[in-house]
Amino acid sequence: MLTIGILGTAKNTGKTTALNAVIKCLNGKKIALTSIGFDGEDLDHVTGLPKPKVVVDEGTVVITSTQAARHSTAKLELLEELPMKTPLGKISVYRVKQLGTVVLVGPNSSDDLFDVIKRVQQYKIDLLIVDGAINRMVPFQFVDRVIIATGAARTTNLDELILEAKVMVKAFRLPKEDNNRINLSGMVTIDRLQMHSRDAVLVESPIHLILADNYKRLEQLLEEMDIAVVRKPQLICVTVNPCYPERRVEGYELAKLDISQVVERLKRELDIVCIDVNKEENQLCEVLSKWCE
Amino acid sequence: MKILLVPLDPVHDVAVKMLNREFSQRGHQTILLPPDMKIEEIVQICQRETPDYIMVSRTLGYNAAELLGRFIDLIDAAGLRRKCKVVVGGKAITKELAAELGYDAGFGEKTRWEEVVAFVEGREISAEGKTVEKFKKEITRGYSYEIKDSAFRELLEKIAGQIIEWANQRTSPGVERAKIRERILKGEDLLDEYTELCDDLVRSYYKEKVIPKHVRLITQEEIKRLKELLSKSSYSPRVLRHSTDKPLVFVQYGTGCPFMDAMHIKVSEAWGADGVLHFDPSWGARCEGLLEGLLAHEEDGSIITLENLKLIKSALGESTLWCVRAHRGVNTPEIVLLAHEAGADLTKINMVYGSLNGGSDPERLTVDGVYAIKLAAKFNMPFDLPTNEELGGVPAHKAFAGMLAVAYLGVKLGAKPILKPLFCYSPDAIINKYMEDNYIDYNVGKVIALREIIDAPIWPGEPIGFMTHTEDRVQSAMTTALHAALGKSLELDAITVSSTDEAYARGAITTSARIDSLRAIADAFRFFGRAKIEPTKQAYEYAKMIKEGIYQTLQRVAERGDFVASLYEGLFGTKEEGANPGRAGRGTVRKC
Numbered sequence: 001m002l003t004i005g006i007l008g009t010a011k012n013t014g015k016t017t018a019l020n021a022v023i024k025c026l027n028g029k030k031i032a033l034t035s036i037g038f039d040g041e042d043l044d045h046v047t048g049l050p051k052p053k054v055v056v057d058e059g060t061v062v063i064t065s066t067q068a069a070r071h072s073t074a075k076l077e078l079l080e081e082l083p084m085k086t087p088l089g090k091i092s093v094y095r096v097k098q099l100g101t102v103v104l105v106g107p108n109s110s111d112d113l114f115d116v117i118k119r120v121q122q123y124k125i126d127l128l129i130v131d132g133a134i135n136r137m138v139p140f141q142f143v144d145r146v147i148i149a150t151g152a153a154r155t156t157n158l159d160e161l162i163l164e165a166k167v168m169v170k171a172f173r174l175p176k177e178d179n180n181r182i183n184l185s186g187m188v189t190i191d192r193l194q195m196h197s198r199d200a201v202l203v204e205s206p207i208h209l210i211l212a213d214n215y216k217r218l219e220q221l222l223e224e225m226d227i228a229v230v231r232k233p234q235l236i237c238v239t240v241n242p243c244y245p246e247r248r249v250e251g252y253e254l255a256k257l258d259i260s261q262v263v264e265r266l267k268r269e270l271d272i273v274c275i276d277v278n279k280e281e282n283q284l285c286e287v288l289s290k291w292c293e
Numbered sequence: 294m295k296i297l298l299v300p301l302d303p304v305h306d307v308a309v310k311m312l313n314r315e316f317s318q319r320g321h322q323t324i325l326l327p328p329d330m331k332i333e334e335i336v337q338i339c340q341r342e343t344p345d346y347i348m349v350s351r352t353l354g355y356n357a358a359e360l361l362g363r364f365i366d367l368i369d370a371a372g373l374r375r376k377c378k379v380v381v382g383g384k385a386i387t388k389e390l391a392a393e394l395g396y397d398a399g400f401g402e403k404t405r406w407e408e409v410v411a412f413v414e415g416r417e418i419s420a421e422g423k424t425v426e427k428f429k430k431e432i433t434r435g436y437s438y439e440i441k442d443s444a445f446r447e448l449l450e451k452i453a454g455q456i457i458e459w460a461n462q463r464t465s466p467g468v469e470r471a472k473i474r475e476r477i478l479k480g481e482d483l484l485d486e487y488t489e490l491c492d493d494l495v496r497s498y499y500k501e502k503v504i505p506k507h508v509r510l511i512t513q514e515e516i517k518r519l520k521e522l523l524s525k526s527s528y529s530p531r532v533l534r535h536s537t538d539k540p541l542v543f544v545q546y547g548t549g550c551p552f553m554d555a556m557h558i559k560v561s562e563a564w565g566a567d568g569v570l571h572f573d574p575s576w577g578a579r580c581e582g583l584l585e586g587l588l589a590h591e592e593d594g595s596i597i598t599l600e601n602l603k604l605i606k607s608a609l610g611e612s613t614l615w616c617v618r619a620h621r622g623v624n625t626p627e628i629v630l631l632a633h634e635a636g637a638d639l640t641k642i643n644m645v646y647g648s649l650n651g652g653s654d655p656e657r658l659t660v661d662g663v664y665a666i667k668l669a670a671k672f673n674m675p676f677d678l679p680t681n682e683e684l685g686g687v688p689a690h691k692a693f694a695g696m697l698a699v700a701y702l703g704v705k706l707g708a709k710p711i712l713k714p715l716f717c718y719s720p721d722a723i724i725n726k727y728m729e730d731n732y733i734d735y736n737v738g739k740v741i742a743l744r745e746i747i748d749a750p751i752w753p754g755e756p757i758g759f760m761t762h763t764e765d766r767v768q769s770a771m772t773t774a775l776h777a778a779l780g781k782s783l784e785l786d787a788i789t790v791s792s793t794d795e796a797y798a799r800g801a802i803t804t805s806a807r808i809d810s811l812r813a814i815a816d817a818f819r820f821f822g823r824a825k826i827e828p829t830k831q832a833y834e835y836a837k838m839i840k841e842g843i844y845q846t847l848q849r850v851a852e853r854g855d856f857v858a859s860l861y862e863g864l865f866g867t868k869e870e871g872a873n874p875g876r877a878g879r880g881t882v883r884k885c
Contacts, residue, residue, distance in 0.1 A: 010359055038393035045390040046358050065392070087391040087398050108365075108395035109374035133393050134362035138369040186340070187371040189333045208370045211363065213332075 001032075001125050002292060003117055004147065005140035005233060007207075008132040009164065011044070012153035014241030016052045017277050018284070019131045022147070023056075025285035026292065029126040032061035034106030036113060036140075037133020038088075040072070041103065047245040047252035053101045054131075060096045061123050063116055065089040065105040074100030082119060084112045093120060104131060113139040127292065141205035145291055146172070146233040149277075151241030152257040162265050165238055167215045169270050170222050171206035172235040177228045178202050185230075190214050193221050200226040236291045237273035237284065238266060294321045294413055297344040297377075299335055300328040301351045301364060308350045308382060315406050316413070332360070336367045339377065346413055347377050349396075353385035358394065365395045382409070427530040427612035429638065430541060430567070432750050432786050433675045433709040439748045440701070448847040449701040456702055456856045460663035464885045465878065466490040466581055467661040471626035471668070474583075478634060491582025498584055508596065511551065511587035516604075519552050523608055528563035530612065533811065535818045540780045541614065541787040542814060545756065547572030548801040550589040551601050555608035560804040564811040568614030570641070570755070570789060571605065571632075573597045578622025579652060579877040583631070597628055602635035614638045616677065619665055621651030623878040625658065626665040633672040639711075640669055642703075643678040645695025645865050649872040650682040655860035657878035662699070663706070670708035677711040679755050686720040686871030689739055690842025695865040697843065698850065700749060711750045711786070714739040716776045717759035720871070727835065732761065732772075733779060737828040738835025740783050745840055753780055754789030762796050766806060769793035770813035778817040782826040790814060 004022065008015040016039055023031065033056065038045070040054040056062060056074050066089035069076050075098035082091045088105045091112075096102075107113040113130065120128060130143055135154075140146055148168055155161050181202035184192060188208045193201070203209055206229055212218045221227075240262050246255035259276065266274040273287050296316050300306035306328045313325045324342060326335065339347055349364065351357055361381060368379055381391055382400040391399020400409055411417070440446035473487045488496045497503040504510065533542050544561045546554045546569055558569050574594030577583070587604060588596045595601060602617065609615055616639035617632035619625045625647070629640050644662035648655035669676045678699055680692035693714065700710035716736045722728045727735040740751060757776040762769040770793045780788040792798070792806035850859040859865060866872030 037395055038389055041389065045387065045393055046353065068392075085397070087388045087396065105392045108392070110369050111375050133395060135359045136362045136366050136395050138366040139395075185372070187333070187336055187367055191333075204370070211366055211370055213363075 001121055001128055002145065003128045003130060003143040004145045004236070004292070005130045005143035006132050007137045007140050007146050007148050008135060009148070009150040010135045010154040011046065012049075012241070012243065012245055013149045013151040014239055014243075014277050015132050015149045016040075016054065017241070018147055018149050018239050019129060020052060020054065021277055021281045021284050022129055022288060024281070025288045026127060029292075030059070030124065032063065032120055032123065032125045032128040033102070033104060033131070034063035034116065034128070035104035035131040035133060036106060036108050036136060037131075038068075039104035039131050039133070040101060044245070049245055049252055049254055054104060055100070056096045056102050057099055058096050061120065061125055062094045062096060062102050062104065063091060063106050063120065064094065064102065065091050068103040068105035069094060072100060072102040074098060074102050076102075079123070080119070082116065084115065091116070093123070106130070107139070108133075110139045110141055114142045117142060137207050138211070140233060141207050141231060143233045145236050147236050148238045149241065150238060152244035152259060153241065156244065156257055158257075158259070158262055162262055163219065164215050165262070165266055166270060167219045167222065168210050169235065169238065169266075169272050170219070171209045172232060174206055174222075174232070175228045176230070176232055178230060181228060187211070190217050190221070193225065197221065197225055200228070202228050202230060204230050206232050234291070235272070237275055237287050239275045239277045239284070240266075241277060243278075294346060295342070295344040296321055296323045296346045296348060296413065297339060297342060298323060298325045299347060299349045300326065301332075301335070301349045301360065303329050305352055306350065309348065312348060312406070312409060315410060319410065321413070332364050332367060335364070336371050339368060339373055340371050343373070343376050345377060347379045349379065349381045351381065351383045353383060358390070361394045361396075380412070425530045425532050427532065427567075427610075429612050429614055432541065432614075432639075432711055432752065436750050437748045438704045438710075440746065441748065442746060445746050445844065445847065448844070448851045449697060451851045452698045452847065452856060453702040453705050455854060456659065456663060457705065459856070460660050462884055463660045463882050465657055465660045465882045467623050467626055467657070467878070468664045470582060470624070471630050471664065474627050474630055478630075488582070492580050494580055495582035495584060505584070507592060508584075508588055508590045511589055515552065516587070519555060519604075523555065523559070526559045530610075531563065531565040533565035533567075533815045533818055534781070535815075536822045537781060537784075537818070539787075540752070540777070540785045541567040542777070542811070543568040543570055543614070543616070543754070543787055543789040544807060544811075545570045545572055545789060545791070547574075547594040549574070549592050549595055551587065551595055551604050552589070553801060554595050554605055557804055557807065558605070558608055558613070561807055561811065562610045562613055564808050565815060566613070566811060568616065568787070569609070571595065571597075571602070571615070571617040573618060573622075573628070575652070578624065581623050581878070583624055583627055597624070597631065599631050599634060602631055602637070606636045616641060620644075620662075620679065621647030621653055621658070623653060623657065623661070625661040626668055629665045629668045629672070629674070633668070633674055637674065640665075640674050640676045641679060642666055642669065642676045643680070643696060643699055645699060645860065646679050646682050646692070648860055648875050649687070649695075649866055650685045652875035653877045654879035655874050656857045656882050658875075659857050659860070660882050663702070666703050666706050666708050670703075670706050675709040675711055676703065677713050677752055679713045680715055681755060682866055682872055683715050683719045683721060684717065684759060687866035688721045688842065688870065689714070689719070690839045691846050691866045691870070693739070693743065693839065694843045694846035694850070697746065698847065698856070700747070711752050712743055712747075713752050713754055714743060715755075715759060716753040716757040716779065716788075718761045719759075730831075731829070732776070733826060734828045734832040735835050736776075736779060737783065737832040738839055740785065741833065741836035742839040742843065745836070746843065750786040752787035752789070753785060756789045756791035756795065758791070762791065762793070764797045766793035766809050770809040773810045774813035774817035777814040778821050779826055781818060781821060
């Protein structure tokens with residue numbers, strides 16, 4: 001079983017849109033779905049803007065909480081109750097009996113996601129797709145592949161957006177090796193890295209690095225230092241969402257930015273597949289079929 | 294337990310300080326961090342201390358969700374998720390948001406300390422918390438109905454005596470139908486006798502199954518769906534009052550559709566209403582005879598049939614008081630009968646209002662009203678007496694004279710009347726500038742006057758704040774809440790309140806507009822507690838004026854020696870004042 005995570009850099013960066021595209025592209029495979037947060041709600045919990053629905057076909061396996069399962073229109077058959085909880089009840093494994101929408105509230109920590117991945121092996125699934133939540137990403141240290149979803153919702157300053165995406169991609173390109181390195185397990189702050197700037201260091205995963213709040217400094221350190229990781233998912237591609245919630249006198253409204261230069265520059269400077277999910281679903285399918293064989 | 298309290302906020306730390314006090318008192322070890330610390334710094338403290346619980350407090354502003362997301366990610370990266378439970382609390386936090394943010398639990402605005410403490414101590418506690426127990430309250434309990442002034446007693450005695458004597462010799466199709474219906478309910482087959490006394494519309498419904506225009510039968514499928522919906526609707530009982538026992542809060546329903554009514558009732562109950570009033574359609578009041586079956590129509594007021602009433606009853610909460618309006622039409626006695634049969638607690642009868650502003654003929658409604666009051670007495674159903682003719686322009690004292698005459702008649706017939714003065718900005722008050730300065734004095738004057746005359750329950754409506762509402766829902770909720778507070782201050786027994794879109798709904802009112810009013814009232818009650826609203830001296834002047842006006846009106850009616858003639862002749866309100874004797878049922882009374 002292969003696991004794919006959809007890692008967002010902020011709210012409304014297009015995680016669920018990417019998720020739906022992935023489901024569509026991988027039509028024919030035996031799929032399981034979950035989320036490290038809350039997915040499939042009608043309206044965003046913060047901005048109140050409409051959210052994309054998650055529609056699932058018969059046979060799909062869904063890992064979600066009991067309360068979330070009740071709010072799904074898809075008919076769900078309970079397969080197994082798992083020994084972990086969310087604020088919306090216990091997590092269980094379900095099989096979709098009849099097509100419909102699902103609300104996904106799954107394992108929200110690295111440890112829980114790790115356990116879920118182990119537990120669902122028994123269901124003979126080809127692919128487990130894990131949707132992200134807000135800007136949270138640490139649980140994805142345990143998946144095989146990731147898609148980074150970023151966009152105008154993270155920042156409307158395009159230079160900043162490009163810088164961040166570049167730093168992330170670079171972090172995911174760090175080597176996986178553990179020979180004679182100083183082990184910096186746990187949280188890695190910029191200060192902690194700097195203290196070891198002359199050493200060969202080992203951090204747990206690229207995600208532990210990109211939690212830093214100073215990407216400019218992090219980029220420098222990535223250039224200068226010898227850093228390796230214990231584990232890392234392989235990066236499939238970066239998706240960029242031009243839409244973002246814009247604050248108005250009465251709540252939020254959906255606004256759109258021209259992000260073509262972001263896509264272009266990331267492709268050019270990093271040789272990474274970069275996609276506007278709203279427009280280039282086909283391209284996503286192509287990349288996925290390559291990565292998911 | 295070891296608890297780390299984190300105000301993840303530049304300034305706000307009240308909630309964590311209060312939790313700190315609560316947890317410390319219960320013997321837990323707490324560490325309270327100051328506000329405005331760097332997130333990484335907080336995580337380092339978490340690593341050092343490895344508390345059992347990390348409790349983060351944050352008001353949701355710009356980018357707060359991302360900040361909370363990053364915090365939980367750092368805790369995760371530090372390998373602390375299995376060692377510590379991480380909890381988020383704040384005004385805008387919901388369970389859903391906590392799930393999205395990846396926390397182990399989330400506590401929002403309505404959280405009580407006990408819930409958080411119970412969570413930390415691993416005890417189960419219902420999310421609803423302390424279950425409030427609600428009981429049906431007897432509004433009329435403790436009232437003696439004593440007339441406090443012998444001069445008034447004499448007049449009321451004379452008027453009531455005349456009505457009883459007059460009515461005893463008379464009957465009407467309405468009274469006869471009630472008698473037949475009573476026997477039908479006992480199992481006799483008297484449909485022919487019944488339809489004989491009905492209008493064509495009702496007769497052809499029974500005989501030829503012709504469904505009246507705009508009316509439709511409710512399907513079995515709809516009933517099934519309603520039952521499902523009702524079984525799913527759950528809420529914990531809620532009391533609107535704060536530190537006082539009075540007033541009970543009633544809402545009116547009558548959407549035309551019993552299902553919509555049922556849902557309006559459930560929403561109102563959930564938001565704290567103590568009782569509901571059934572409003573029937575105006576055509577039902579003018580048409581001789583009642584239909585049967587489950588019926589809906591798209592008009593104001595819900596059709597009265599035994600089946601409709603029973604359906605409504607099935608939706609009512611156990612503690613909810615239920616009043617079925619009977620007062621103003623040609624089916625008054627029969628409605629009291631059906632209301633009792635369906636399990637109603639209260640009914641509504643006032644022949645004066647019903648014939649001067651409700652469209653029924655005074656003679657007919659007097660005969661029917663007397664019989665209806667007798668039924669109410671027999672069934673031990675208190676009845677309320679609306680004085681909404683004041684909205685048509687009739688001065689309050691004349692409306693009150695009519696109400697007191699019927700109330701006293703009720704007492705003599707063994708029934709329990711409830712007085713209903715209006716708390717409103719009435720045409721009479723506007724013209725005479727009674728409310729130029731404030732809305733308090735004149736309403737207080739009404740209550741003082743009534744209390745000086747009789748020891749009886751008082752329930753202003755229907756609804757309070759009439760004519761003070763506008764299309765602005767916040768404004769409407771505000772005036773309703775203020776009138777409710779005045780009712781509370783006067784220690785009145787009950788109030789009827791409108792939704793905030795009652796006058797402007799352009800069709801059926803909405804449930805959210807009901808919530809507006811109930812929510813505002815709860816806060817008005819909370820604001821005032823046992824504190825009183827102080828009227829000016831003018832209130833006592835008004836009380837004196839109203840009392841004198843009532844006395845003079847009763848005197849004239851008593852002198853006239855004929856209650857029905859007094860209604861026709863404008864003693865309870867002239868045509869110029871807006872009192873128009875109705876025509877429905879005219880000429881149908883006969884001597885027996």
